[in-house]
Amino acid sequence: MDNAEIMEKSSIDVENIRADFPVLSKQIGGKPFIYLDNGATTQKPQAVIDRVSQFDSEEYGTVRRGSYRLCERSTQLYEEARQKVADFLGAPTKQEIVFTSGTTQSINLVAHSFGRKFVNAGDEVIISNIEHHANTVPWQVLCEEKGAKLKVIPVNDDGELIMEEYDRLLTDKTRIVAVNHVSNVLGTINPVKEITVKAHKAGAKVLIDGAQSMPHMKVDVQDIGCDFYTFSGHKMYAPSGIGGMFGRMEVMETMSPYVTGGDMILQVTLEKTIFAKPPARFEAGTPPITQVIGLGAAIDYLDAIGMDRIFEYEKSLLDYGTRLLQEIDGLRIIGNAADKAAILSIYLESAHPHDIITMLDQDGIALRGGHHCAQPTMIRFGVPATARASMAFYNKFEELDALAESLRKIIKFFS
Amino acid sequence: MDNAEIMEKSSIDVENIRADFPVLSKQIGGKPFIYLDNGATTQKPQAVIDRVSQFDSEEYGTVRRGSYRLCERSTQLYEEARQKVADFLGAPTKQEIVFTSGTTQSINLVAHSFGRKFVNAGDEVIISNIEHHANTVPWQVLCEEKGAKLKVIPVNDDGELIMEEYDRLLTDKTRIVAVNHVSNVLGTINPVKEITVKAHKAGAKVLIDGAQSMPHMKVDVQDIGCDFYTFSGHKMYAPSGIGGMFGRMEVMETMSPYVTGGDMILQVTLEKTIFAKPPARFEAGTPPITQVIGLGAAIDYLDAIGMDRIFEYEKSLLDYGTRLLQEIDGLRIIGNAADKAAILSIYLESAHPHDIITMLDQDGIALRGGHHCAQPTMIRFGVPATARASMAFYNKFEELDALAESLRKIIKFFS
Amino acid sequence: MSYDNELYQQVILDHNRKPKNFHELKNATHKCHGINPLCGDDITVYLDVDEATGVIQDISFTGSGCAISKASTSLMTTFLKGKKVDDSRVVFDEFHKMVLGEFDPEKQEHHLGKLTLFMGIREYPSRTKCASLAWHTMIGALDKKTDEVSTE
Amino acid sequence: MSYDNELYQQVILDHNRKPKNFHELKNATHKCHGINPLCGDDITVYLDVDEATGVIQDISFTGSGCAISKASTSLMTTFLKGKKVDDSRVVFDEFHKMVLGEFDPEKQEHHLGKLTLFMGIREYPSRTKCASLAWHTMIGALDKKTDEVSTE
Numbered sequence A, B: 001m002d003n004a005e006i007m008e009k010s011s012i013d014v015e016n017i018r019a020d021f022p023v024l025s026k027q028i029g030g031k032p033f034i035y036l037d038n039g040a041t042t043q044k045p046q047a048v049i050d051r052v053s054q055f056d057s058e059e060y061g062t063v064r065r066g067s068y069r070l071c072e073r074s075t076q077l078y079e080e081a082r083q084k085v086a087d088f089l090g091a092p093t094k095q096e097i098v099f100t101s102g103t104t105q106s107i108n109l110v111a112h113s114f115g116r117k118f119v120n121a122g123d124e125v126i127i128s129n130i131e132h133h134a135n136t137v138p139w140q141v142l143c144e145e146k147g148a149k150l151k152v153i154p155v156n157d158d159g160e161l162i163m164e165e166y167d168r169l170l171t172d173k174t175r176i177v178a179v180n181h182v183s184n185v186l187g188t189i190n191p192v193k194e195i196t197v198k199a200h201k202a203g204a205k206v207l208i209d210g211a212q213s214m215p216h217m218k219v220d221v222q223d224i225g226c227d228f229y230t231f232s233g234h235k236m237y238a239p240s241g242i243g244g245m246f247g248r249m250e251v252m253e254t255m256s257p258y259v260t261g262g263d264m265i266l267q268v269t270l271e272k273t274i275f276a277k278p279p280a281r282f283e284a285g286t287p288p289i290t291q292v293i294g295l296g297a298a299i300d301y302l303d304a305i306g307m308d309r310i311f312e313y314e315k316s317l318l319d320y321g322t323r324l325l326q327e328i329d330g331l332r333i334i335g336n337a338a339d340k341a342a343i344l345s346i347y348l349e350s351a352h353p354h355d356i357i358t359m360l361d362q363d364g365i366a367l368r369g370g371h372h373c374a375q376p377t378m379i380r381f382g383v384p385a386t387a388r389a390s391m392a393f394y395n396k397f398e399e400l401d402a403l404a405e406s407l408r409k410i411i412k413f414f415s
Numbered sequence C, D: 001m002s003y004d005n006e007l008y009q010q011v012i013l014d015h016n017r018k019p020k021n022f023h024e025l026k027n028a029t030h031k032c033h034g035i036n037p038l039c040g041d042d043i044t045v046y047l048d049v050d051e052a053t054g055v056i057q058d059i060s061f062t063g064s065g066c067a068i069s070k071a072s073t074s075l076m077t078t079f080l081k082g083k084k085v086d087d088s089r090v091v092f093d094e095f096h097k098m099v100l101g102e103f104d105p106e107k108q109e110h111h112l113g114k115l116t117l118f119m120g121i122r123e124y125p126s127r128t129k130c131a132s133l134a135w136h137t138m139i140g141a142l143d144k145k146t147d148e149v150s151t152e
């Protein structure tokens, strides 16, 4: 299929979709704004913005503890949003969805409440070489504290996990395997089901970091079989300040609390405290109420389009963009996995990534430059940083044309 | 001063203020909505609601890591909001303001990052008998883990801390004293400056839980002299999902990270990690960006009215309400501190608090019933629960008339 | 909300003030202790069931709690006395669904009699447990599965 | 944003491609190593100052980094060669304030010459350090306070 054919087969009416996102009609320095930093955070559709302001204007009340009607209603809406997340992820029950402030908090929760309880001296934790710092540092800290060993699944030059190495790393000392579903730098879609099956066979639990997958593809945690699946709302068109995770009830019930305080306890005396069942056990204090409601609205919005269609369209953006960039001399795409999400990590021989970002910005194009909170991945590929184009279903083929043109100009400038 | 005089001297044009809060013109079951659960959470002014939706519509971008202009701008707005919080609290520098998801998270941060490092076996932690669970459970957990001792400042029958007992509790083993500025159940305003001076003399650090004070009075952390001052945005007319704390730089610099992940590190390799300076050290992951902007807008709104005026007006609401309730037979006000914020905890001999709440609700009046996440306080006063009216500057004297009338009706009903 | 839906009607207040069958039953064939930790409701239900006929010959309760839980338990005892065990299970089911808002006695055929008084509680999900605690405890006693039920 | 403000002008690109004074200075009287850990910019500035006259007789640099930092360092060396130490401090101050947006050479009297080229960086606060690293390092060398400066 060439690029003309790819465009033709597009499964999405992108102009209609773009009209839902007010920021996308913005101009930047007199040029149309091209937002390609969706891996960092996504823009919000009007439906989410409106739901948030309507809720705060008319329906805002605290949740779980009040028994006047305003509160009963906000609690109901809050729990409905939990059900929406459960359905979106294919979780068996809504009690297996815990709300947190984001992926970072979710992974820290697991590293603390599962890790500090079940990982001991001599035990092992496995991550991969292409993890975000959020899925690296908490495990480093845990292993250091416990005298456990952190093992790392290596990747091949295309950025794919080397599964034979994974097989060798797994032992009966492995307590947990924590890998992302999609790498935020390389776009690699990891074989999370296979990883889970093997880990379970070895007696280890599995955390899948879904920050970059949940917004872009249909996810079914029961099919994957994982014990934890973490996500951030702000990367899936929901407000900032909200995220969460799926956790298998059976596993969560064995875990101690993480953050402690109000609403996660059954009883507190000055001598002792009895903790509530999950998910309440892990939701201490007043939660991000409005943001949970906004997350529910974002899921409704995504469901209306359909995750399969979104995946298909973004895949066509990826194919289109890859083809364009491959034609540019002096440009290297870092990450060429066979199974890949719509992320293009770009390295130019002639220009420093930070210069690329600033120059692209002067053409109205927003990309992120840097190590993308994944320094070990940068080290693996021998580059200090990359410029990353990460796409969403509101991006257009024409925007990738503009990116390619701007990159050519930059290369010319700098050489 | 009688109640007519109190009303006369009111420092606030309450109808004008009420017009700023869309939810306050709501009807509930055909009756005007009377919201008196401000201790749980506060309603949002239009200025905050609009700022949030405008930011999400036009200016939303990730912070700190991007270097395209959208991001530079959102980072700038984010840091401006930090400065607003610093100014609002009288903090010396904005680097001493850490954003978290709320008070609960802030206290957990200190219990972890300060506590786990500096509190050891045999050491002591002091709290009071009138703390929220958020300022009780984290210290219980810490002390249990470390083999340290949790000591509790008792209160007299009016709900005031017994300072002579505090003097006796303080020893050279005390590592930290953690008390609230205002009790969420009793309204007691604690002598936080005196508490701090004495603790510092004993060599202990001081955390003041400002969840119930910062929204209602002028706070000056330098005058108090405390090392930490924690707060929740949702209790101060800002969006849910955001909070934070002031932490003295000198103390924060000695502390280890709490939540780990992206943006709080200078460098991560698979072997080790170098952590950033505060506040970044304590702000792992993508923060609640929009909510920080909303918090800034809430502070602007409060500043425009003036915290001193707010305090004065709420004090007149308290005096007015106290007088009304004291006249009701069979009603007991729990908490009668000389120095008191606008909170009235009500106990009826004839009716269970949960019944009171439901019946009040049928008159359109929203109060919270229960133990208010302060079970040790309930035990101290020998009641299982109370009905709490907690006021804000948008409440009216007439609303307290309605409350008193409804309570009389309930007492009649149940006896 | 119309006045009809108001929860605290005279009957409920009366039962709260002067609960019926509020005593221990020495010769109980079945008994169970039920608690609602969030509200502090704490009751024990006693039943005297004739094994041959399956008739609830006597039923009583002790304990403390909010008005809703006390009135609900009191009304339950007056309602079930003399009824068959099988029928009481049907009523439990209807009552339970009614307070959760899953069964509407105004639209569907029912066997609830004046128990429909508790319909208004649908609007207060956090309080449905106050109304249904009595019923869960009664079923717990009949099933003899457990000596204690909790709504948490 | 008008074209005038665009940052990557020919001069900057030229200095990036072919930096001036890009070598070690064996007989340096002052030298300092500067790093910007976030960007990875890493430079060393060498100065040969005549103690008697206070004149910077020679100045050079080595290292690597982004185009802004390389061009800024290169331009700084050409600009300062032959200037007095005292004057270089004045220029440092103006330059530093300009990139932070606190000094506007279009409106205020200045001594920046063609260094105003870097004015556009005001719009990119995260990149001001790229432009000012050279200057901080130069001052570090003159002050001999430290062997290394870091922008973090």
Ligand SMILES: Cc1ncc(COP(=O)(O)O)c(C=O)c1O
Pocket (backbone or CB within 6 Å): A262, A284, A285, A286, A287, B039, B040, B102, B103, B104, B105, B132, B134, B135, B180, B182, B183, B184, B209, B211, B212, B232, B243, B373
């Ligand atoms: C005194 C006090 N401390 C702490 C908290 C906990 O605040 P949050 O639930 O916002 O974390 C509250 C509010 O519930 C409170 O009133």
Ligand SMILES: Cc1ncc(COP(=O)(O)O)c(C=O)c1O
Pocket (backbone or CB within 6 Å): A039, A040, A102, A103, A104, A105, A132, A134, A135, A180, A182, A183, A184, A209, A211, A212, A232, A243, A373, B262, B284, B285, B286, B287
């Ligand atoms: C794969 C991956 N994991 C974790 C994170 C951290 O998410 P957050 O910053 O929302 O906590 C990110 C995003 O930055 C990510 O891309």
